[in-house]
Amino acid sequence: MxxxxxxxxxxxxxxxxxxxxxxxxxxxxxxxxxxxxxxxxxxxxxxxxxxxxxxxxxxxxxxxxxxxxxxxxxxxxxxxxxxxxxxxxxxxxxxxxxxxxxxxxxxxxxxxxxxxxxxxxxxxxxxxxxxxxxxxxxxxxxxxxxxxxxxxxxxxxxxxxxxxxxxxxxxxxxxxxxxxxxxxxxxxxxxxxxxxxxxxxxxxxRARYPPRATCGHPEFEDLMVDARSAAMMLDPKNMVHRSFFFGQGEVASIKKGLPHRMVSKSSISELLTACLWKCRTIALEIEPDDTVRLSCTINARGMRGLGVPPGYYGNTSVYATVLSKAGHLCNSPLGYAVELVKKAKEMVSEEYVRSSVDVLVIKGRPKYTTVWNYVVGDATKVGFEEADFGWGKPVHGSVAGAFPLVSICMKYRTREGEEGIVVPIMLPERAMQRFQEELAKMTDEPTVADDRHGVDSTAIRSTL
Missing domain, CATH: 3.30.559.10 (Chloramphenicol acetyltransferase-like domain)
Structure with missing residues (x-):
């Protein structure tokens, strides 16, 4: 796996x-x-x-x-x-x-x-x-x-x-x-x-005047959820914090779960995001009729019509959120989740970004919903290697870890020289074990040990 x-x-x-x-x-x-x-x-x-x-x-x-x-x-x-x-x-x-x-x-x-x-x-x-x-x-x-x-x-x-x-x-x-x-x-x-x-x-x-929501933004919907479950999903002390490395072998194995027509049309980012979302949803044992969310952070730099200049250092990402019934996501082939990830990316236009900013003002600058939501960001192209203070490029530079509902994909080179993507994730302990089991199925590997690194995949990491 x-x-x-x-x-x-x-x-x-x-x-x-x-x-x-x-x-x-x-x-x-x-x-x-x-x-x-x-x-x-x-x-x-x-x-x-x-x-x-x-x-x-x-x-x-x-x-x-x-x-x-x-x-x-x-x-x-x-x-x-x-x-x-x-x-x-x-x-x-x-x-x-x-x-x-x-x-x-x-x-x-x-x-x-x-x-x-x-x-x-x-x-x-x-x-x-x-x-x-x-x-x-x-x-x-x-x-x-x-x-x-x-x-x-x-x-x-x-x-x-x-x-x-x-x-x-x-x-x-x-x-x-x-x-x-x-x-x-x-x-x-x-x-x-x-x-x-x-x-x-x-x-x-800046929001338009008057602000107007022209697109759907379920990432900011207020929904009721069991308070105890919500507290467990938001408290890092109740969660296991681990990361998973995806090299060429793992990516190739995951691609086997896609129909042939989708393989060449799906990016590695789309593939891993869909895989993680599906495995995480299964691991959390969410009721089949409950609605789950995937919120992809999409960077608006370079988007036509916005005019973000080189040198701008403010926040430029919006959430593109897609919904699914938990049971349908868990029981459908991986291609279903990949199609939803693609849909999330395709919905982001200049108007979508403007609408997102307006909704934030209309709703009082809220946080994204925490109800069965999974936020995934892609930082593989950030480029921290440019920060050379005179000692050469950093051997590795990235976000320090995951957050309770957020994972960020990052480039990583192992000490053996293999290049790939590392993704940290936080889950309750029992859910983390189930997550690893589901991920192992998609990567065609056993769950007990990782032969390349000699790592017991059932070992629990302490929280960051």
């Missing part, structure tokens, strides 16, 4: 220095800048964790300390991205804006008694080191009035380092974060200015 999360090495000792604020390394405007109506929705009001792992490639002479180099580069980059050094304020009707105070982002340097080689494939999410290499400073983990970026540089005993990031998602998405890190890396390597200047222009995703 798709190989599950490998066991972590023994957790190392990580010694953190005291936190400090990095302010822009130059004068920046003091102003209040409203976020877009896409930015301030309820579903983005959280800290998004990322991890980038760097080897001990020889740095530029005289600049051997990655913490110092990264810290100086961030200060320079904040001159251009000065809103990131501000604080979020909330106004009437839950409308958010960033107060460009120049207070700075939170920075922590640390040292760990482990090497990159010892980490091996445990770098992939959910990394067992996450709690140690992602700073969580008391009083700074909120959305309103707190630092918008929390960054930790952890030096490893091999000379490499880990860059841990917590991003306030309302200010930027993954592509915007990549852009900021790329600029900081360019400045670290001696550039005098960004190769691509940042663009604010949050009015691009």
């Amino acid at each position: 798709a190989s599950p999360t490998p066991p972590s090495p023994g957790l190392p000792t990580v010694n953190r220095h005291g936190p400090e604020l990095i302010s822009p390394a130059g004068v920046t405007p003091r102003e209040l800048k409203p976020l877009s109506d896409l930015d301030d929705q309820g579903g983005l009001r959280f800290l998004f964790p990322f991890l980038l792992f760097y080897s001990n490639s020889p740095p530029i002479r005289g600049r051997e300390d990655p913490a110092r180099v990264v810290k100086e580069a961030l200060g320079k980059a904040l001159v251009y991205y000065y809103p990131l050094a501000g604080r979020i304020r909330e106004g009437p009707n839950r409308k958010l804006a960033v107060d460009c105070t120049g207070e700075g982002i939170l920075f922590v340097e640390a040292d760990a008694d482990i090497s990159l080689e010892e980490l091996g494939d445990s770098m992939r999410p959910p990394c067992g080191l996450a709690d140690k290499v992602l700073c969580d400073v008391a009083g700074s983990g909120g959305i309103i009035g707190c630092p918008l970026l929390l960054i930790q540089v952890t030096r490893l005993k091999c000379g490499g380092f880990i860059l841990g990031i917590r991003l306030n998602h309302v200010i930027s998405d993954t592509l915007g974060l990549r852009q900021f890190l790329k600029v900081a890396a360019e400045l670290a390597r001696g550039a005098h200015a960004p190769s691509r200047p940042p663009v604010w222009q949050r009015e691009i995703f």
Whole structure:
């Protein structure tokens, strides 16, 4: 089956220095800048964790300390991205804006008694080191009035380092974060200015006046559900957190479940999304007549008519949601789920994006529904490898893990050199076992062990 999360090495000792604020390394405007109506929705009001792992490639002479180099580069980059050094304020009707105070982002340097080689494939999410290499400073983990970026540089005993990031998602998405890190890396390597200047222009995703919903948006429907079941599905403490690697062999096996006419017309992203949704629905043992949802996050950058310029670093993704009766999804061939995934992608047009933004304003900037919903994002093309601070490209860089209802697909190269996609997922313990069994059926592999990695696929990972 798709190989599950490998066991972590023994957790190392990580010694953190005291936190400090990095302010822009130059004068920046003091102003209040409203976020877009896409930015301030309820579903983005959280800290998004990322991890980038760097080897001990020889740095530029005289600049051997990655913490110092990264810290100086961030200060320079904040001159251009000065809103990131501000604080979020909330106004009437839950409308958010960033107060460009120049207070700075939170920075922590640390040292760990482990090497990159010892980490091996445990770098992939959910990394067992996450709690140690992602700073969580008391009083700074909120959305309103707190630092918008929390960054930790952890030096490893091999000379490499880990860059841990917590991003306030309302200010930027993954592509915007990549852009900021790329600029900081360019400045670290001696550039005098960004190769691509940042663009604010949050009015691009402002609701029309008056706002009008012209498309269906079941992702924001309010439905009743058993409170106990909902609480279990939303509380990470009651869930198992694992990830699964899909290489060429796993993808080829899953394709066998499609009719021949669909094989060449279905992308790997569509195939894996459909497979995960079906296996997850079966694993949760949902009543056959209950309606289940799949919400695919679709990036609107480059979409005709919207005019999103290069350099824009705000949120640009909308949810494209399709529905099915649980019983029909579970009992139908995989092609049925793939067709629904395709339908979700095809419905997203300029008008759909405008309608999504308007619905958010009409409904008071809600969070997506949590009723039998599964949100899947594709970050395989984000490109964190561009963040070269002088130590070469990161060996691996991605979101740190899954969320209770959300999985994100990411590129990954195993220590054996096999390239593929890794997908983290969170499920209640019993459901995780059933999920692995269903996934094994689709990949034509036994559920007890993964012969390539020597991993017991029934082993339970602790939550991130």
